[in-house]
Amino acid sequence: MVKTQAPPQSAVTGASDLDAVLFREGMSRVVGAVHVVTTDGPSGRAGFTATAVTPVTDSPASLLVCVNTASRSAQALLANRVFCVNTLGGDSLALADVFAGRTELQGQERFTVGQWAKLATGAPALAASVVSFDCRISDARVVATHHVIIGEIVGIRLGEQKPALVYQGRLYREL
Known part of the structure; x- marks a missing residue:
């Protein structure tokens, strides 16, 4: 039998100034796959590291990505x-840091790390990804501090089967 300890009352109800802190701490305990989301087109090439990616439906195939406004x-x-969602393998921790802004590389310079190709939309697809989902935006809206973007998948490139890079406890891990 597992014993559980009730959290302090403030952690259960959460005062309004503690809600964000408590939420972030709770989410840090949830394992999330690590992705690099990329785009290219008239407004230029860009990308960011994300764990807030999830499938929406399989018909039509779509995914949801969240990014700070x-x-x-x-x-x-x-x-x-x-955009293209590139799911990272366990061997891509350095690339995750590059696109998370944890290095001196900025903007276009980030694409000097790794090998990139283009799929149907022209968004950069990482050659070393576990899988790349090439998407066109079908819906986007702002929810508080983030854009919630739904993309219809127009192409999928399967990479090598290998351990994935995940984020949990504010650390990268291989799974």
């Missing part, structure tokens, strides 16, 4: 109306 990459993605 303050992100420069978000503006390019929305203007280009296309």
Whole structure:
């Protein structure tokens, strides 16, 4: 039998100033696949690291991506109306850091790391990804601080079967 300890009352009900902190701590305990979301088109090439990616439906095949409204990459993605979700393998931790802004590389320079190709939409697809989902935006809306973007998948490139890169406990892990 597993014993559980009740959290302090403030952690259960959460005062309004604690809600965001408690939410972030709770979400840090959830394992999330690590992706690099990329775009290219008239508004330029851009990309960012994301764990807020999830399938929506299989017919039509679609996924949902969330990105902060303050992100420069978000503006390019929305203007280009296309994106590619590149699911990273466990061997791509350095690339995840590059697109998360944890290195000195900025903007276009980020694409000097890794080998990139284009699928149907022209958004960059990472050659070393576990899988790449090429998408056209079918819906986008702002929810509080983030854009919630739904993309209809127009192409899929399966990569090598290998352990995936995941994020949990504020650390990258291989699974």
